Amino acid sequence: MPAPPGAWRAVWLLTRLRLQLLLNVSGRGLAFNRGGKSRPATPGKKRGRWLLGALLLLPMLFSSGNIARHNLLNMHCLLDQVAVCQAKGSMNAGERVLAPVIAHLIEQPFSTALAGALTLQLALLWLVSVLLPLGMGELSKPDWYLEWLVTLPVEKSNLLWARVLERTLVNPLGLLVLWPCTTMIAWYSGQGWFSPLSGLLACLLLLALAAMLRTLVDTGLRLSLSPAQLGNLQALLSVAGLFPMYMGMSFGMGTGGFAHAWAAAMPAWSAWTPPGLLVSLLNAKGAAAALPAALLLAQCLCLMLLGMALLRRQLRHGVVGAGQREASRKPFPAAPPTGKWHASIGTVIQRRELTLLLRDRNFLVQTLLLPLLILGGQAVFSGQARDLHELLSSPALLASTGFFLGTYVLMMSAFQTLNKEGGALWLLYTFPVSVEQALRQKAQLWAALALLYPLILFGAALAWQDAWRWEMAGLMLLALAGIPLYSLIAVALGVFASDPLATEATSKIRPACTYLYLLLTGLYITALAAGSLAQQLAFVVLTAALAVALWQKARDEIPYLLDPAASPPARVSASDGLIAAMLFFTLQTLALLLLKGKVAEPLAQVAIAFGGAGALTYALVRLVYWRSRTAGVPRIAQGRQPWRWGVAGACAAALFGIGYAALLPPASSPLMHINGNGLWLLALGVLAAPLCEEFIFRGLLQGGLRRSLPAWQAITVAAALFAIVHPPAAMLPAFALGLCAGIAYERSGSLLAPMLVHAGYNAALLAYQLQG
Structure with missing residues (x-):
């Protein structure tokens, strides 16, 4: 029998085990094993999800870093009484005004007031890294991870x-809130590009203390409270964690609020706490860093050893708490009786969803209470609660606030509609309705509930107006129209984001889809x-198309939800067209930036960038x-009489376009005036535009929508999306062109037909303009 592993190897093996478990259930596609064969199946669901996470990671880090930057600069402007930015705050002062302020800040050590404020901010964000993982993690989960770990041949201390250690390394929320803050402290202390590294090391010290406290709290609670009490406490912790989060992030917003008053009143002894020493260490230069570094390491070591002693004392009688086992022997409490109102609402599935909401207090609090706390917390901590009249005087701000309330309700409800099914997900497949119909009914229910808050807010605003x-x-109608669309988007994304069969609570929702x-x-x-x-209506159309596209992808995934290794066969979908359109316009913008100054003629720049x-x-x-062997890829050469449908569509579209241009004054004409070589314009309008745009808007978008919609609806939606990428004055003729091209593609089944329609339309309008 092999000897038990040593202390360090045991710690490494257990940490690696935990990381492997988290990577497996979160779909990262990484592994520590060196061999083995996977089960043969259709392409795995986890393939490619790392790309989505990587694409979303950059804006997340940029946003967190920008918040941390303005937090520090705003505290410097207010607490150090910098005259040029004290009145407006850093966010409204402008980069030109802030440039000399930043240069002076980097050259000089932090003032006592600024160091105390940063200490308070780090302490608050550290508290967030403890409370929110407890409120969102595995506190109320029936199975306890530690119960089976103690059966391994490893000493309890190891x-x-x-x-x-694994909770120090695997705390993404703590890393997201603490690392940007410590990095900005290091940056404005003059550490330059070494700031991310020193900020990460400082962040890990705080996360280690947070991991120890979190382990102490959840271990003690597990051993002393019943499952029902743990569920209620988890709901309370999820709410309590919001207050330090908003207070810690509010220093960069506004120039008032009691958060700034607390920061100014920080006592001198706070500089000797771990957050205070960390600020001193990051801001120190040369040999001056030795004392805070030694004190910080000594404090962290003492606190960790003290925490470990308390943990061993908590577990001196084992890991099974009396409260847990005794509660399991008691009969399950009967569900509270529901009134007649509950029995008369909606469908059976919708009434079942309401029952689950009423029974799960944590779910109820997160869905209906958190939006109000978040909005109220932002107003209170930023000092803007006294300026509520600005909400009524700004229609855009009022509409955005109502829309935010509704969509946040959807994020905590419709987005997690599959996740809340848990291990009982298979029951959805036994209902006398399809799973797609069940999800659609859930989306309708959550859309109705999410509309309550904005309707109340808008009704009160209208009653207050003179x-x-x-x-x-x-704007209110646009905001209300967006909520049902985002209910469909939330349910569809929830199909890809949720893993209700996962064993870890933190892995039931994939963060990339949430972001x-x-x-x-x-x-x-x-x-x-x-x-x-025009832009607002265009975005409503784009959102509607996105909702249909995502719902289509989710519908393809539904038959494979219970098999984590299988996925639907690859087929062209409307979401492919939306992604291709975004990629096309992004590459075009980058190409224009690269060609600027290298190609003298502007029209040549546009043509080369567009074609490339x-x-x-x-x-x-x-x-x-x-590579994915996708079915239904659009073809150019195949089809039924593409020349006939192409010429007929080109004639109809050209007649409408020329008539529309003739009715407009010359200054309002949507046509591009020829300034330079007309050959470039001819190549752009007759060759590049038909080839590129028809493949995206007719081949991918219309072809993908055709799988879920009747022909006239798919043609209309694709034509509307094609129109909104044009200037406002050209939207109507572009919409007519899209209809003609869509009909030609539907009738012929070949991309050649809409390409001929597009080329003939552009050629006719160019000829009309050349003749004056």
């Missing part, structure tokens, strides 16, 4: 050190504040389709 304002009413939902929500809020009605971006997008999409 086991506990391994548990603390006179009717059409602008405000229009994607938040990003899409932010884009809609930006559109509400854009100020242009289109060719690269086409090549990348076809490469992905070839």
